[in-house]
Amino acid sequence: MISTQTGTTTELRCVAALGNGTFTRDQAMNVTAAFSNVFIEDDQGTHFRLVVREPSGCLIWRAFNFEAEAGRGLRTDINRSGVRKTLHDRLESLTGLNDKTLALSVRREFFWFELHDLAKAVRVQAMNVPESTLPADVLEVWTKAGHLALNHFGEQGEKAWMNASQWLAEELKKDSAAETAAVQA
Numbered sequence: 161m162i163s164t165q166t167g168t169t170t171e172l173r174c175v176a177a178l179g180n181g182t183f184t185r186d187q188a189m190n191v192t193a194a195f196s197n198v199f200i201e202d203d204q205g206t207h208f209r210l211v212v213r214e215p216s217g218c219l220i221w222r223a224f225n226f227e228a229e230a231g232r233g234l235r236t237d238i239n240r241s242g243v244r245k246t247l248h249d250r251l252e253s254l255t256g257l258n259d260k261t262l263a264l265s266v267r268r269e270f271f272w273f274e275l276h277d278l279a280k281a282v283r284v285q286a287m288n289v290p291e292s293t294l295p296a297d298v299l300e301v302w303t304k305a306g307h308l309a310l311n312h313f314g315e316q317g318e319k320a321w322m323n324a325s326q327w328l329a330e331e332l333k334k335d336s337a338a339e340t341a342a343v344q345a
Contacts, residue, residue: 175238178231183210188225193280195242196249212237247285247301250278254308268313272320278305279324283331302328 174190185200188210192198201222202209211222212234221237223230254274257267278301285298294302306325309317 175235175242178210178235180232180235181228181230183225183231183234185225190280191238193277194244194284195238196245197241197243198238210234212241214241215243245281247278247281247298250274250281251301251304251308254278254305258312268316268320271309271313271317275305275309275320275324276327278302279328283328283335286332286335 174187174194177187178191185208188200188208191210192200197213197215199211199213200208201211202224207224207226209222209224210230212220214220220241221233223234254271257271257274260267262270282294282298282302286294302325306318306321309321311317313320
């Protein structure tokens with residue numbers, strides 16, 4: 161997952177994008193998608209906290225998105241203590257939803273969130289692959305996610321997976337076009 165453009169991992173680029181000061185929801189979501197122990201909490205809509213926790217759940221650091229020096233402390237602690245998510249971790253979280261006692265509507269909401277999180281991770285894995293193709297192991301994980309969607313949620317799950325697949329395909333096309341333009345420049 162090393163970027164040939166910057167020599168840093170994609171996860172670290174997400175963390176670096178936080179900057180030293182305030183940060184956006186998109187920046188925070190990219191970081192939470194990359195790390196299993198970084199969360200958005202105290203979400204008030206217009207503002208929220210980005211929180212770094214130990215795997216045991218103990219607090220390491222937290223900051224509201226509007227704080228003047230929010231990014232500086234978060235970046236330091238995420239770089240030091242962040243636990244990177246793998247595609248298989250994300251697939252397990254999809255599978256594990258059936259083991260939790262949740263109302264069906266809540267389970268569907270969690271499934272959609274986890275599925276979109278997985279789509280972002282698949283995109284990251286494919287960023288430096290020519291012609292927007294997915295590596296075989298990444299394609300296998302994405303296909304398993306589709307099977308889970310259909311098996312656990314029927315037609316609605318299949319629709320959610322298809323929507324996520326369409327989003328992923330569009331993003332891969334954009335990434336490919338951007339890379340082609342950068343090579344030609």
